[in-house]
Amino acid sequence: MVILVKLNREKYIANIHDKEQINNIRRLLDKIEIVLNKHIVQYTDFLDPYERRVSLTILNQIDNIAYSEFGGLKNSERKIIAIYPHYYILSPEDIDLNFLMIYDYVSNFTHRDFLGSILGLGINREKIGDILIHGSYAQIIVKKEISDFILISLKKVGRENVKIKEISADTLIPVEVKYKEIITTVSSLRLDGIISSVLNISRNESQKLIEQGFVKVNWEKITKTHKEIEEGDMVSARGYGRFVLYLILGKTKKDRLRINIKLLK
Numbered sequence: 201m202v203i204l205v206k207l208n209r210e211k212y213i214a215n216i217h218d219k220e221q222i223n224n225i226r227r228l229l230d231k232i233e234i235v236l237n238k239h240i241v242q243y244t245d246f247l248d249p250y251e252r253r254v255s256l257t258i259l260n261q262i263d264n265i266a267y268s269e270f271g272g273l274k275n276s277e278r279k280i281i282a283i284y285p286h287y288y289i290l291s292p293e294d295i296d297l298n299f300l301m302i303y304d305y306v307s308n309f310t311h312r313d314f315l316g317s318i319l320g321l322g323i324n325r326e327k328i329g330d331i332l333i334h335g336s337y338a339q340i341i342v343k344k345e346i347s348d349f350i351l352i353s354l355k356k357v358g359r360e361n362v363k364i365k366e367i368s369a370d371t372l373i374p375v376e377v378k379y380k381e382i383i384t385t386v387s388s389l390r391l392d393g394i395i396s397s398v399l400n401i402s403r404n405e406s407q408k409l410i411e412q413g414f415v416k417v418n419w420e421k422i423t424k425t426h427k428e429i430e431e432g433d434m435v436s437a438r439g440y441g442r443f444v445l446y447l448i449l450g451k452t453k454k455d456r457l458r459i460n461i462k463l464l465k
Contacts, residue, residue: 205236212258218421221254228255231283235265239285243296245326245343246271246278250419255281270295271329272341272372278329280343297329298347299372302354303337304363314338317357318350332375339372379462383449386457391417391435392425398461399440414438 207229213222224247231242247255252269259267259281266286271279280297282290302314314331318340329341342350347366354364384397395406395415407425409415415422416436417429429435429445436442447460 205233207233207262212261216254220421221251224251225254225258228258232259232262232265235283235285236262241282241284241288241290241294243283243343244281245324246280246329248278248419250416252279252281259283270297272297272299272369273330273374275374276330276341278341280329296344297369298342298344299367299369300340300342300347300350300364301337301367301371302340302357302362302364305336305357305360307358307360309333309338309357313358314340318354321350321353323350332373334373334375339367341372378465379444380465381446382461382463384459384461385452386459389429389445389448389457390425391415391422391427391429394429394445394459395435395437398435398443398463399437409437409440 209226209229212229213225216222216225228244231244234240235242244255256267259265264286266284266288268282268290269279270282271277282294282296284290307313311331311333314333315325315328318328319325323346327343327346331341332339340350351364351366354362356362382398386393386397392403392406392410395401395409396403399406410425411423413421413423414437417427417433419434419436431445431448434442434444442464444462444464445459446462449458449460452458
């Protein structure tokens with residue numbers, strides 16, 4: 201008689217309070233059970249760095265499995281996790297990714313333009329990895345399950361006709377992240393104060409953004425306005441973009457902190 205492995209879900213989600221992350225972990229645990237019981241490879245959808253950190257804390261507690269991360273490029277922001285029996289050796293053919301190139305357009309399209317056009321086909325965001333924009337063309341990393349549908353269905357980005365084709369992984373080119381540096385002062389390293397100063401909005405507005413769940417620090421949703429930010433932290437605010445607290449430069453004569461911020465273009 202075969203005894204199926206059944207994981208204690210409540211044990212693994214006990215310290216997670218974000219409903220979205222709880223759902224992610226439940227899906228992860230489902231995949232782990234399939235690997236343990238059926239001895240086959242399973243893949244997550246694309247996860248951001250925070251979601252992967254949470255997932256890896258779970259995976260590292262489970263015996264008899266192994267895992268690998270794939271995003272197309274070593275430094276990809278969004279990656280999938282392959283989960284497989286500990287004795288299994290993954291081959292390149294196993295990797296659940298395809299790579300597409302959108303080209304033959306003249307507009308200066310942004311990341312939002314490409315993403316919006318793909319999501320407009322009815323595709324979930326979790327099926328799409330990094331979008332690498334190179335001026336006259338863009339490279340997009342996607343799950344294999346939606347690749348053919350995008351190839352057939354994506355005819356336009358915005359209002360402009362485009363062409364699309366499948367490419368190989370070795371043709372992917374990293375995108376250089378461009379920043380605009382600014383120097384500003386803050387009374388403390390509290391999240392609400394830094395957002396207010398950097399984005400040039402009122403303290404009340406920054407607090408509302410945080411409390412409504414529209415702010416992430418290092419990809420983790422933060423709802424506490426008093427959270428202290430550290431050097432190297434990346435902050436994103438929905439509708440405003442992202443920035444990095446690059447350096448703390450010291451104090452002014454009025455005992456305020458001078459900080460160097462890198463705004464992502």
